[in-house]
Amino acid sequence: MSKPTWTNPVVRWIDYRLPVFTFANEQLIEYPTPKNLNYWWNFGSLAGIVLVIMIATGIFLAMHYTPHVSLAFASVERIMRDVNYGWLIRYIHMNGASFFFICVYIHLFRGLYYGSYKSPRELLWIIGVLIILTMMATAFMGYVLPWGQMSFWGATVITNLFSAIPVVGQSIVSWLWGGFSVDNPTLNRFFSLHYLLPFIIFALVFLHLWALHAHHSSNPVGIDMKGPQDSIPFHPYYTVKDAFGLGVLMLVLLGFVFFAPNFFGEPDNYIEANPLVTPTHIVPEWYLLPFYAILRAIPNKLLGVIAMFGSILILVLVPWLDTSRVRSARFRPVYRVFFWVFLLDCIVLGYVGANPPEGYFITVGQLATFWYFFHFVIVLPLVGWLERPRPLPDSISASVMAGKGKEAGHA
Amino acid sequence: MSDTAMTAPGGHDDDGTTRRDFLLFTTLTVGATGAALAVWPLIDTMNPAKDVLALSSTEVDLTPVQEGQAITVVWRGKPVFIRRRTQAEIAAARSVKVSDLPDPQPDTARVKQPAWLILVGVCTHLGCIPLGQKSGDTRGDYGGWFCPCHGSHYDTSGRIRRGPAPANLTVPPYEFLNDNSVRIG
Ligand code: HEM
Ligand code: FES
Numbered sequence: 001m002s003k004p005t006w007t008n009p010v011v012r013w014i015d016y017r018l019p020v021f022t023f024a025n026e027q028l029i030e031y032p033t034p035k036n037l038n039y040w041w042n043f044g045s046l047a048g049i050v051l052v053i054m055i056a057t058g059i060f061l062a063m064h065y066t067p068h069v070s071l072a073f074a075s076v077e078r079i080m081r082d083v084n085y086g087w088l089i090r091y092i093h094m095n096g097a098s099f100f101f102i103c104v105y106i107h108l109f110r111g112l113y114y115g116s117y118k119s120p121r122e123l124l125w126i127i128g129v130l131i132i133l134t135m136m137a138t139a140f141m142g143y144v145l146p147w148g149q150m151s152f153w154g155a156t157v158i159t160n161l162f163s164a165i166p167v168v169g170q171s172i173v174s175w176l177w178g179g180f181s182v183d184n185p186t187l188n189r190f191f192s193l194h195y196l197l198p199f200i201i202f203a204l205v206f207l208h209l210w211a212l213h214a215h216h217s218s219n220p221v222g223i224d225m226k227g228p229q230d231s232i233p234f235h236p237y238y239t240v241k242d243a244f245g246l247g248v249l250m251l252v253l254l255g256f257v258f259f260a261p262n263f264f265g266e267p268d269n270y271i272e273a274n275p276l277v278t279p280t281h282i283v284p285e286w287y288l289l290p291f292y293a294i295l296r297a298i299p300n301k302l303l304g305v306i307a308m309f310g311s312i313l314i315l316v317l318v319p320w321l322d323t324s325r326v327r328s329a330r331f332r333p334v335y336r337v338f339f340w341v342f343l344l345d346c347i348v349l350g351y352v353g354a355n356p357p358e359g360y361f362i363t364v365g366q367l368a369t370f371w372y373f374f375h376f377v378i379v380l381p382l383v384g385w386l387e388r389p390r391p392l393p394d395s396i397s398a399s400v401m402a403g404k405g406k407e408a409g410h411a
Numbered sequence: 412m413s414d415t416a417m418t419a420p421g422g423h424d425d426d427g428t429t430r431r432d433f434l435l436f437t438t439l440t441v442g443a444t445g446a447a448l449a450v451w452p453l454i455d456t457m458n459p460a461k462d463v464l465a466l467s468s469t470e471v472d473l474t475p476v477q478e479g480q481a482i483t484v485v486w487r488g489k490p491v492f493i494r495r496r497t498q499a500e501i502a503a504a505r506s507v508k509v510s511d512l513p514d515p516q517p518d519t520a521r522v523k524q525p526a527w528l529i530l531v532g533v534c535t536h537l538g539c540i541p542l543g544q545k546s547g548d549t550r551g552d553y554g555g556w557f558c559p560c561h562g563s564h565y566d567t568s569g570r571i572r573r574g575p576a577p578a579n580l581t582v583p584p585y586e587f588l589n590d591n592s593v594r595i596g
Contacts, residue, residue: 153539157560160538164577175454179463181488181533189457276483276490278540282560296561301536301577357562 027213032231033238034219036400040110041217042245047103048205049246050096055198057093058142065145067191069184072147073272091261092253097139098264099253101287104132112318113339115327116218122319124211129315131204136288136312138197141190143285148269153282155182155190161295164302181275221399222327223392230396281356289353290346296357297369307369314376321376323384326392334387342375468596470588473527481544483532486595490532490540491583492556493593496567501525503554504568514579518568521582529593530569531583534558536576541565556580 004025006012015021064083066075079086108128111117117125140158144151159176163169178185216225225231232238256263264286268279284292294311298304329336345368352365393399469486471493476482481494496504504518522528534541536558542548543556543565551557551564553572558565563574570579585595 157537157539160536163537175458177459178457179459179488180466181538183463183488185460185463275488276485276540278560280559282539296575299575301575304575356559 028239029233029235031213031234032216032225032228033234034217034225034230034396035232035237036219036221036396037217037238037241038220039245040106040114041219042242043103043107043110045242046245046249047100047107050100050103050249051198051201051205054093054096054100055202057089057096058195058198060089061093062195065191067145067188069147069187069273072145072187076146088257091257093142095253095256095261095264097142097285098256098287099249100135101139103249104135105287108132108315109343112342113329113336114218114220115222115322115324115329117319118222118322118327119319120215121211121218124208124215125319126316127204127208127211129312131201131208132315133312134197134201134204138194138201139285139287141194141197143269144187144190145194146269147187147273149271149273149277149279150266150269150282152182152273152275153278154284155186157282158284159186161305161308164305166302183275218327219396220328220330221393221396222330223396223399226395283354286350286354289351290349291353293349293353293365294369294372296353297362297365307373311372314373318376318380321380323381324387324389326389331390331392332383332387333390335383338375338379338383341371342379345371345375466596468594470592470594472592474591478526483544484595486531486583491595492528492530492532492544492569492580494528494530494544495526496528500554500567504566504570507566513571514577516568516570516579521568521570521579523585523587527587527593528567528569529582529585529595530580532556532580534560534563534576535571535578535580536561536563536574541580 004022006015006021011021061079064075064079064086066072076090079090081087083089111125111128140154144155159173159182162176163173165172174180176186177183178189219225266283283289291308291311295304295308298307324332324335326332329339348364348368349372352361352368355361357365393402466487469484469491471482471484473493473495476493476495478495479497479500481492483490483492485491501518509515509517518525532540532544537560539558539560541551541556541558541563543550549557551572553564553566555565555567555569557563558574558576561575563576564572565576565580566572568579569582571577583595585593587593
């Protein structure tokens with residue numbers, strides 16, 4: 001990489017003292033990127049942009065929102081009816097949360113398919129898992145703020161999870177609540193934390209990108225870049241591709257905002273919270289359903305809670321559970337089948353989580369929970385040992401030239 | 412710790428550690444302890460505040476409650492179930508073998524007067540409010556309460572019989588002021 005000499009004197013003056021232009025040039029413009037990335041590589045940057053949208057809309061919502069049990073619900077209704085464009089800002093924030101999770105889940109499954117977590121990207125992957133955990137906490141607390149029935153009862157059920165901890169559980173729960181039930185102190189602190197956590201996510205994203213740029217992106221064939229023939233500069237190739245992806249995402253997101261703004265929501269949340277009446281059917285937001293299903297699949301309270309948190313934390317171990325030396329599932333015929341089975345398993349868990357725990361949903365939920373852990377603990381290591389991967393291409397460049405048309409669009 | 416080839420200004424011990432290492436270590440320890448202690452007030456602000464703890468007790472007039480009926484009152488922001496049990500319900504609660512229960516407790520230990528069953532109406536699983544107070548409600552397979560959230564069944568003594576809840580419905584502290592009124596808390 002050649003260090004550019006800036007011609008504009010102002011740029012040169014600044015860059016000598018604070019080399020932001022050199023930095024941007026190295027990391028965003030010349031930055032060598034594999035030339036064979038497909039569209040599944042768009043979702044990281046999309047997630048980042050949605051984070052910015054969430055912070056921007058959130059700050060303006062916070063100017064009109066009142067975190068008090070007797071005023072919160074009305075203040076959100078006021079945002080919807082009286083505040084200029086309040087409905088727009090809130091609907092973008094509400095649907096943006098769903099799209100944030102859509103982007104990040106696709107991003108995560110992209111990683112699972114192409115083995116992006118393998119050396120030297122283990123820390124990059126682990127930071128990603130931390131981001132998902134923080135997002136879940138953020139979204140959960142945000143959902144409590146409008147103080148509807150689902151807000152209140154979702155908060156009650158989730159905070160009560162901690163009461164499963166032996167001995168100190170009850171003290172922890174009353175510490176979380178600041179009282180004897182979910183009440184005003186709880187709402188206040190959730191607002192404070194809901195404002196804070198997105199900035200923590202921002203910091204984690206920074207670390208995530210730092211780790212990424214240390215070894216650059218992986219790619220669909222999963223072999224390293226070996227020279228300039230394997231890469232293209234980030235700008236204009238991927239800036240344009242990411243901008244195109246953003247256009248598509250915005251079409252879909254705004255489609256929901258304008259034409260089906262409550263598609264992802266629960267009608268019960270437009271009823272103000274009532275601590276004395278539990279809705280007949282409590283469901284979390286869709287993006288938490290698979291984990292909720294795992295919680296309910298296990299008839300023991302403590303074990304259910306452990307399984308639920310374990311189902312996310314087990315992702316941290318994936319770089320070591322997967323014993324295959326080949327990154328991309330494209331060359332792993334057996335793993336590829338198990339990947340799709342696992343994806344299906346997660347969808348089944350989500351479906352079970354959305355339904356009441358009765359009849360055959362219980363059995364299906366238990367089987368799907370079993371498979372979820374079986375996939376990580378047994379399938380990943382065994383397939384890595386036993387599978388015979390297909391031969392890898394010599395280089396990224398060779399694979400692009402040989403498989404013309406096939407490689408570029410194939411996922 | 413410090414390399415013996417370097418002459419550290421603090422002077423050497425036999426094993427190569429210096430007085431400076433010792434000072435550094437003790438200073439760090441004291442600093443870390445101080446920081447940890449300073450965090451406690453921050454954490455403790457999140458515990459229930461004095462006004463929350465001071466929440467008063469609730470007095471309830473029992474006169475309007477007929478046999479077989481139940482009322483719900485609010486105590487510390489939570490519902491409290493008061494049920495005037497029928498003879499059949501009392502008999503059902505007392506006929507089960509205590510050792511067979513998931514959370515073994517005899518009915519006699521859960522009431523002060525057999526007819527009046529007083530419970531915190533919060534499911535011990537994850538905090539939903541069980542059904543069974545209103546006349547149309549389902550009461551579950553054991554005639555007490557049924558929690559719709561994850562399917563816990565409670566019997567006519569408020570004891571958990573089936574489902575994910577680990578414990579019986581809690582009996583709050585209460586006292587009969589006379590035959591027709593009770594103070595909870
Ligand atoms: C990681 C980024 C974020 C996520 C995933 C997120 C998620 C959510 C969700 C799911 C809701 C509930 C929407 C509803 O059903 O009404 C919400 C509400 C809210 N959020 Fe956020 N949020 C984020 C960032 C922020 C930030 C940075 C702020 C403030 C600076 C903020 C302020 C608010 C406010 C005031 C509400 C209540 C108004 C309402 O319910 O629409 N959010 N958030
Ligand atoms: S909260 Fe009652 S069964 Fe889960």
